[in-house]
Every structure is written in structure tokens, then in C-alpha cells.
Amino acid sequence: MRFRFTDAAIDTEAARRELLDRGAGGYVSFEGWVRDHNEGQEVTRLEYEAFQALALKEGDRILAEALQRFPIKHALCIHRVGSLDLTDMAVWVGVSAAHRGEAFDACRFIIDEVKHRVPIWKKEHYRSGDSGWVNCERCAAAPRHAHGHDHGHDHAHEPLEHSVLPE
């Protein structure tokens, strides 16, 4: 089961079926949605862009790590690219496991790692007509908010607190 991208709406029902397993007692999923505000700005739409050749590898590494860390059956993550409107789904994570605890933990692990490590970028478009690349514009303006490198992952960027998605 591989990390993948899509430029169309994520088919969560088909993705969920990939996780079915006779040994699984349940499944947990996370959906990241486009919301209408961020950092006091009114957001009208988002654009996602990925360096897919590397992102697919790093995404696969995260799924493999989840399967190693947690006693789960299957794990999958699908990320949207292109232009998204409010309420559209940007990312889907699903995990099946014998027991719910590990499924919740692994699902949380995967979405957190994906946000920090996979080379995907999002540009917010605001009601004001402005736009900006999330995590890039503010750093550039104020370099003293530099990304730390103590996150514990070689390739991680320290996240800044302004995702448009529920944390």
C-alpha cells in the first residue's frame, strides 16, 4: 500500500476498502479539509503543489514507519494536489488494526509526519486578493523564526502554527 497523490476528489470509500482485513477490529481515518480562515485572514481557496518524485518516497517511508511502530494491519495516505475550494478534502489517512488504540495512534502519527516531512506546499488565496505560501512567507519576512532542526527527523521542517487544517 503506497502513499499517493490525486488531482481529483479523494475516493474515501475505495480507499477504505483497501484497508479491510479479517484480522482488523476497526479502522480510523483522518480527513484534512480546506477551511475559510487562517491567522486572521479570510481564505477563499488553496493550491497544493508537490515534488512528487521525492514526496512519494518520503510518504512511503512514513507509512512503513507506522507499520513498524504500531501493531496495525494496513495504513494508507492520499494527498490532493491542484486547486481546492473551501470544504474540499486535501488529505486522507486511514489505518486498520486489531484494536482501536493503535489505529488512532498510527493515524495521528502518519498525518503529523506527512505535514512535517513530505515536500508538499500550499498557497492560500485570501479575500483581500493577497496570497501566500504557508510556512514560507512569514519565515522569509522574519528569519529569526527559523525552522529548527531538532525535530528528530533528518528531513523535517519545524512546523509553524498556521495550518488551514484542523490540527
Place this chain on the structure above:
Amino acid sequence: MSSTTAPIYGLILAGGASSRMRRDKAVLVYQGRNQLDRAFELVKRHVTDVFVSVREGQMTEPTRAQKPLIVDSVGGGGPIVGIRSALAAYPDVAWLVVACDLPFLSDAALEQLLGERDPRVLATAYTSAHDGLPEPLCAIWEPAAAAALAAYQSNGGQCPRKFLSAHSVLLLEPRDRHALDNINTPEEYQQAMDALDSNAPANSMQLKIQYFALMREQAGRSEETLETSAATPAELFSELNARYGFTLPREQLKVAVNSEFADWSRRLSAGDAVVFIPPVAGG
């Protein structure tokens, strides 16, 4: 050379545990040939009889098994054991000892060593271009070294560099500073492969650069092919930053070479594809 000068045999050291490399160094491949074969063939061009030094458990490893072997016959650890075992196997022979993990070792470096050898001292060796200390693993060890090494080891000595520092030896300045650069980590291996595989002159090569997100907008393009003298991603970034005036400082970027995360100091090769990665924001 006087009539008392001992003949020279070659000894390739390939018994190390390669703990930092996390794999057997002898079978690392450069330019289509593994390190052991490359070192063996190089030394064979200068001396007729060449042996590979191995630990007992390595005798059947395929890369080694097809070559003349000298199996460790004395106790202890480290390269001294291999050198002593060779001196014990052929007591009247001097040994041109070469570690297998010196991918830049050249004919010229061996010629200099053999040409300037002094058979009256215990060893003829290079000083390291990096720290000025003797390099025991590209050196000629004379028969007389056998007794001194045995004594050194029985007093608890393990380090052949310290041995050379404390004994009567001839030390040479290497003409090629990089001939003795050795390879201990996967990163150093990658850099050495890149350097050896690069046919282009070191001062200019073509690279492909791809841009994403903010970097793409500020460069005004999603990719370009560039003729550059930049040797590393760090140098390449400086060059492109001067041209495009990126707002993100390098400290906030990562870099990928050929679609894998890379060090800023990695040596670039002709044809490499480089991507500067601004802070990510997936999810």
C-alpha cells in the same frame, strides 16, 4: 637498492568491520568494480605478488575467496594484526600495505612510495594531508617491523599510526593530497562515487534544477539546465540566490539531489537534478 633489500609484496587490507559504513567495505562498487578488486589491480601493477588480508571468517566471502589470501595468524584487533600476519607468513619480504577503502589512490601515489622507499627503517609511509600524522595503511612495512610490532602489541598497543609516530620510519609528503582520502560512511561513499563517475572537468558541468512553490515563483520558472562550476548544493544555491534573490535564507531550505534528500556539502556530478525545498506544508 642494495642486495640486502627485501623484495616487496602487496597486501590489501580488507578485514575491517566497517561499523560506520554498516556494510562490508570491500564490496562497495566504484565505476563498476568493487573496492577490493580496484585496490588489488592497482597494487598488482606495481608488485608481482599481491595478497588480501582477511580474518578467518572471511575466507569464503566470494570477492575475497578468489584471491591469494593471508589469514590473520596473530591475536588482537585492528590492522596491525593483518600486517603482522603477512610479515609472519613471509619473514624476508617487505609489504606494500594498502587499505581497500582508498578510492582515490593512484598509480602515482604508489610510484612515489616505492621510489622513495628507505629499506633501512621500519616503514616508509605518507603523512596525512589532513592532520600530518603518518598513514599506516598506504605504506611499505619492512621485515624488521615484525619484531617491533609484536613488542608494541604485547604492550597493549593497537594503533598503527601511533606505532609509526614512535618508531624510526621515513615519512613522505603525498604529491596528490586526496590520494589517501578514505571512505567510512555512506555519505562519503556517495561523494566518492559521484566524484569518480563525473567525467566532466571539475570546474564546469551541467545540472538540472527544478523549482517548486515559492522558489518556482521567485525563479520565474519550474526548471532549468545550468552550466555551473558549483561543486556542492550550497555553492549552487549561492549562485542562484545571487541571480534570483530568493527571500528564504538557505538555513530554512532543504536540498534534494536526484530525488533524495542530500547534504548541502555533497559533491555534485554532471547531470545531477537539484531541488531546493522550502518549508513544507502538506496536510
